[in-house]
Amino acid sequence: xxxxxxxxxxxxxxxxxxxHRISGPLVAHxxxxxxxIFKIGGxxxxxxxxxxxxxxxxxxxxxxxPWSTHAKSAKEGSPSLLLALLLEPEWLGRTLGVDNPxxxxxxxxxxxxxxADTVTSLTALGTCLARDLADDSAxxxxxxxxxxxxxxxxxSACHLQRRSMTEVLANTRPLDYRIKRATEYIxxxxxxxxxxxTVASAVGMSRSRLFHQFKACMGISPQQxxxxxxxxxxxxxxxERHASIGDVAHQLGFSAQGHFTRFFVQHLGLxxxxxxxxxxxxxxxxx
Numbered sequence: 001x002x003x004x005x006x007x008x009x010x011x012x013x014x015x016x017x018x019x020h021r022i023s024g025p026l027v028a029h030x031x032x033x034x035x036x037i038f039k040i041g042g043x044x045x046x047x048x049x050x051x052x053x054x055x056x057x058x059x060x061x062x063x064x065x066p067w068s069t070h071a072k073s074a075k076e077g078s079p080s081l082l083l084a085l086l087l088e089p090e091w092l093g094r095t096l097g098v099d100n101p102x103x104x105x106x107x108x109x110x111x112x113x114x115x116a117d118t119v120t121s122l123t124a125l126g127t128c129l130a131r132d133l134a135d136d137s138a139x140x141x142x143x144x145x146x147x148x149x150x151x152x153x154x155x156s157a158c159h160l161q162r163r164s165m166t167e168v169l170a171n172t173r174p175l176d177y178r179i180k181r182a183t184e185y186i187x188x189x190x191x192x193x194x195x196x197x198t199v200a201s202a203v204g205m206s207r208s209r210l211f212h213q214f215k216a217c218m219g220i221s222p223q224q225x226x227x228x229x230x231x232x233x234x235x236x237x238x239x240e241r242h243a244s245i246g247d248v249a250h251q252l253g254f255s256a257q258g259h260f261t262r263f264f265v266q267h268l269g270l271x272x273x274x275x276x277x278x279x280x281x282x283x284x285x286x287x
Contacts, residue, residue, distance in 0.1 A: 007019070007020040007021070007270060007274055007278040008020070008129045008130070008278055009275060009278050009279040010129065010144050010145070010148075010279075011239055011279060012144075012145040012148065013088075013091055013145070014085075014087055014088060014091045014092075014095075014145060014148050014149065014152070015033055015085065015086040015087045015088045015091065016085075016086045016235070017083070017084070017085050017086075017125070017129065017144070017148055018082075018083070018084045018086075018268075019040065019081070019082075019083045019126065019129040019130070020081070020082065020269065020270055020278075021042065021079040021080065021081050021082075022045075022072070022079055022080055022082060022269040022270075023043075023074070023075050023077075023078070023079035023080065024074055024075075024265070024269065025071070025072055025073055025074040025266075026071055026072035026266065026267060026268075026269055027071060027266045027267060028048070028069050028070070028071040028224070029069070029070070029071070029224055029227055029228065029231075029267055030067050030068060030069045030070070030219070030220040030224050030225075030228065031066070031067070031086070031228045031231075031232075032066050032067065032089065032228070033066060033086045033087055033088055033089065034063075034064070034065065034066060034085075034086075034087040034089060034092055034105075034107075035062075035063075035064035035070070035084065035085070035086055035087070036061060036062070036063055036064070036084065036085040036087065036151075036152070036155060037056060037061065037062040037064070037082055037083070037084045037085075038056075038061050038062075038082065038083045038084075038114075038122055039056045039057065039058060039060070039080060039081070039082060040081040040082065040083050040122075040126055041080075041081035042078055042079050042080040042081045043075055043077055043078050043079065043080050044056060044057045044058075044075075044080065045072060045075060045080040045082060046072070046073040046075065047062060047070055047071065047072050047073065048070065048071050048073070049062070049064055049068055049069075049070045049110045050068050050069055050070070050110075051069075052110070054110050054111040055111075056080070056082075056111070059113055059114055059119070060111060060112065060113055060114065061111075061112055061113075061114055061118070061155065062110060062111060063107035063109065063110055063111075063112060063155065063159055063160075064107070064110065065106055065107050066089060067218065067219045067220055068110075068219075069219075069220060069224065072269070083122070083125065083126055083129070085148060085151070085152065087152060089105070092105065092152060092156070093105070095149055095152060095153060096153065096156055096160075098162060104162060105156075105160055105161070105162060106160070106161050107159055107160055107161070108159070108161050109159065112158070112159050114155075114158075115158060117154055118151070118154045118155055118158065121147070121150045121151040121154045122151055124147050124150065124151075125144070125147040125148060125150075125151050128143055128144045128147045129144065173216065173217050173218070173219060174216055174217055175217065176213055176216075176217050178203045178204065178205055178210075178213070179203075179210075179213055179214055179217040179218065181202075181203045182199050182200075182202075182203045182205075182210060182214060182222065183218070183225065185199055185202045185203065186199060186222065186225055186226050186229060187229055190226065190229045190230050190233060190252070190253075191233075191251055191252055191253050192253050193226070193230070193252070193253035193254075194226070196210060196211060196222050196223065199222055210222060227263075227267065230252050230263075231264070231267050231268070233251070233252060234248055234252060234260075234264060234272070235268075235275065237251065238272055238275050238276045238279070239275075239276070239279050241276065245257060245260075245261075245272045245273060245276070248260070248272065249261075260272065
């Protein structure tokens with residue numbers, strides 16, 4: 001049961017907040033959002049961020065920038081209770097009053113120690129999610145999204161750097177119109193689950209050249225980009241609740257619902273049914 005695993009998911013204009021127990025691994029993946037991960041209880045959790053190991057312990061936080069590749073290692077014994085925030089760059093920019101948040105904001109360190117005020121903000125959000133977990137009548141409470149904003153502001157004040165225009169330009173990846181076409185092709189054909197050869201052929205490149213140039217321009221592989229697009233479609237459809245899980249699997253090109261479930265668990269650490277059953281809308285969805 002979801003409540004036995006202490007799973008709670010909140011969707012809002014900020015992105016997504018997830019509280020759940022996890023012991024299994026997560027495959028290497030990347031996404032366009034900022035990712036903040038906190039340990040609430042249980043055993044320490046070990047991750048790799050851009051190839052570097054990081055162990056999440058009490059009093060620490062993992063801060064992951066957009067398009068940084070990260071994975072979670074399997075853990076023997078009892079699971080970890082983690083609270084993860086997937087924050088939309090535009091929302092974070094509005095919250096902090098920063099233009100160009102995707103390029104102008106950057107966490108300089110992946111593993112940081114929280115100060116007392118951050119711990120207080122984290123506790124407030126954890127309490128909000130735990131209350132909704134215990135009382136389904138609280139689903140949709142507006143204070144959860146406010147608690148996310150308070151925690152994001154606190155973490156950002158301590159650890160988020162604002163890059164100058166010179167720094168933004170210096171860290172800008174090369175542009176290639178063929179890679180732009182490749183991302184557009186992947187987006188429009190995500191339901192067909194195209195392989196790298198198919199994408200390369202569509203944009204007039206060899207497989208090896210596409211892989212090399214995609215990595216140079218995007219910082220991730222074509223497969224990781226496709227996985228991000230497909231997970232985004234899956235979470236949106238599951239949250240909307242209009243289609244069955246089998247229909248969602250079919251729309252994403254999976255030959256069997258079990259294959260979709262395995263893909264979903266490998267990326268999020270919970271099944272599609274758990275994601276749908278335990279998700280709730282946030283309190284505010286304004287601009």
